[in-house]
Amino acid sequence: MDQELINQAEGALLDLNGVFYVDETLAPGAREAVAALRAANLPRLYLTNTTTRNLDSLYRMLRDLGLPAEKSEILSPPQAAVLYLRTLGKPRCHLLLREELKKDFAEFPVSHVNPDVVVIGDIGDRWNHAIMNQAFQMVMYGAKLVALHKGRFWQVDNELRLDIGAYVAGLEYAAGHEAIIIGKPSPDFFRMALQSLGTSAEKTVMFGDDIEMDVGGAQRVGMKGVLVKTGKYRPEQEVLSSVRPDGFLDSIGDLPRLLEGRGR
Amino acid sequence: MDQELINQAEGALLDLNGVFYVDETLAPGAREAVAALRAANLPRLYLTNTTTRNLDSLYRMLRDLGLPAEKSEILSPPQAAVLYLRTLGKPRCHLLLREELKKDFAEFPVSHVNPDVVVIGDIGDRWNHAIMNQAFQMVMYGAKLVALHKGRFWQVDNELRLDIGAYVAGLEYAAGHEAIIIGKPSPDFFRMALQSLGTSAEKTVMFGDDIEMDVGGAQRVGMKGVLVKTGKYRPEQEVLSSVRPDGFLDSIGDLPRLLEGRGR
Numbered sequence: 411m412d413q414e415l416i417n418q419a420e421g422a423l424l425d426l427n428g429v430f431y432v433d434e435t436l437a438p439g440a441r442e443a444v445a446a447l448r449a450a451n452l453p454r455l456y457l458t459n460t461t462t463r464n465l466d467s468l469y470r471m472l473r474d475l476g477l478p479a480e481k482s483e484i485l486s487p488p489q490a491a492v493l494y495l496r497t498l499g500k501p502r503c504h505l506l507l508r509e510e511l512k513k514d515f516a517e518f519p520v521s522h523v524n525p526d527v528v529v530i531g532d533i534g535d536r537w538n539h540a541i542m543n544q545a546f547q548m549v550m551y552g553a554k555l556v557a558l559h560k561g562r563f564w565q566v567d568n569e570l571r572l573d574i575g576a577y578v579a580g581l582e583y584a585a586g587h588e589a590i591i592i593g594k595p596s597p598d599f600f601r602m603a604l605q606s607l608g609t610s611a612e613k614t615v616m617f618g619d620d621i622e623m624d625v626g627g628a629q630r631v632g633m634k635g636v637l638v639k640t641g642k643y644r645p646e647q648e649v650l651s652s653v654r655p656d657g658f659l660d661s662i663g664d665l666p667r668l669l670e671g672r673g674r
Numbered sequence: 675m676d677q678e679l680i681n682q683a684e685g686a687l688l689d690l691n692g693v694f695y696v697d698e699t700l701a702p703g704a705r706e707a708v709a710a711l712r713a714a715n716l717p718r719l720y721l722t723n724t725t726t727r728n729l730d731s732l733y734r735m736l737r738d739l740g741l742p743a744e745k746s747e748i749l750s751p752p753q754a755a756v757l758y759l760r761t762l763g764k765p766r767c768h769l770l771l772r773e774e775l776k777k778d779f780a781e782f783p784v785s786h787v788n789p790d791v792v793v794i795g796d797i798g799d800r801w802n803h804a805i806m807n808q809a810f811q812m813v814m815y816g817a818k819l820v821a822l823h824k825g826r827f828w829q830v831d832n833e834l835r836l837d838i839g840a841y842v843a844g845l846e847y848a849a850g851h852e853a854i855i856i857g858k859p860s861p862d863f864f865r866m867a868l869q870s871l872g873t874s875a876e877k878t879v880m881f882g883d884d885i886e887m888d889v890g891g892a893q894r895v896g897m898k899g900v901l902v903k904t905g906k907y908r909p910e911q912e913v914l915s916s917v918r919p920d921g922f923l924d925s926i927g928d929l930p931r932l933l934e935g936r937g938r
Binding site: 534536538542543546547550570571575580581582583585586 | 806807810814835836837841847849914
């Protein structure tokens with residue numbers, strides 16, 4: 411990728427899964443990349459669509475993987491969702507979330523009868539017709555549909571797996587009601603990240619393996635987007651997409667060399 | 675509705691569920707409507723998106739409800755799907771269908787590994803993540819997605835229930851691949867019905883309770899569409915839809931009076 415892009419960067423947004431690790435296994439060069447980012451003193455924020463862990467759990471996982479980060483350097487959809495829900499007052503929520511994550515939403519009253527909001531996150535393999543039909547009826551009776559993200563699939567062990575976007579899209583179609591998408595590629599989510607970094611959009615670079623969510627999402631708010639060719643990256647998606655990344659990395663392991671060039 | 679529309683009609687397409695019966699309970703005036711259609715000698719075809727029964731079973735149900743029809747007067751998506759699949763040669767199929775319906779697809783080899791086609795029909799309450807993920811992966815590996823219909827919901831006991839369209843839309847979104855929709859509102863399905871009736875589009879009237887599927891679908895191939903205000907009909911859907919029905923019936927029980935006016 412273009413050395414100039416890195417030279418001019420004043421901040422970095424970093425996708426996690428597929429870039430720094432895949433399926434909780436460290437990506438080659440990931441530790442060195444983090445060390446180089448620290449050494450370069452470049453403000454950075456991990457911007458992840460992970461909805462299976464809360465902030466504490468993400469923090470511990472990064473530490474255990476040898477990728478130390480402050481909690482203030484991590485932004486994930488559950489945190490942003492809580493901020494969004496607060497703007498609605500004290501909405502009664504129906505939470506399609508893992509138990510661990512439900513704790514982060516404890517300030518909102520739970521309701522399974524005519525809730526104000528249906529929050530869709532990750533419930534792993536538990537999706538079934540009863541859950542879908544119940545959420546559908548709630549939305550038909552007036553609940554807002556709030557989705558932590560609308561990812562199409564992710565990659566595990568060289569296999570593509572269906573992500574929650576299928577269920578979000580299915581409910582949107584059936585209820586004729588567009589969901590509020592919290593995570594990437596939502597512009598609000600990227601703007602929240604920018605505010606946390608304190609950098610300007612045009613001098614902030616997003617690094618991610620998803621051409622639409624990471625690269626397209628970043629570009630739509632005026633940032634630069636770099637496609638990292640690991641994780642769920644597939645050459646054919648690049649061909650099919652209308653998004654044109656500002657740069658490419660074969661892996662995050664290539665970042666230290668580029669950051670080194672920055673000083674010169 | 676306009677008497678003129680009925681006077682000029684040379685053929686009638688009739689939705690079943692929500693118009694002639696709701697949840698297998700006969701609608702008031704349904705028998706009289708069938709008798710009046712016969713007496714008027716108006717060519718007619720039941721055009722239904724039902725995917726829970728095969729032709730034999732539909733035929734027996736109509737007979738048992740006192741709505742006698744020839745088998746040649748019934749067209750449902752499974753019949754049309756078999757005709758479509760034949761145009762592909764002998765595709766290897768993964769069938770998401772009820773056991774009863776699978777028999778109607780017996781001519782096609784079944785494959786759960788890299789099938790040529792994933793056929794989505796009704797599997798009742800059995801939808802779950804394993805089924806969705808498997809279908810998604812098949813489509814990602816090149817299988818065509820063929821859906822018997824893409825209905826959003828239907829009505830049972832005054833309750834709206836999620837229909838298979840949610841799962842079709844979800845798979846389309848995740849796989850980035852548009853499904854081939856067999857049933858209403860597919861223009862091919864309406865044209866097949868017209869061919870069976872032997873009438874011209876502009877003198878054929880579709881009667882149904884779904885403003886998009888029945889009325890909109892019929893109008894798109896040049897037919898007239900009459901909205902019957904029973905079954906899943908809700909006034910708000912009429913307001914939200916861009917479809918403008920050519921006529922309205924409070925119930926199918928109003929048809930005899932209109933057909934009587936025809937002779938005059």
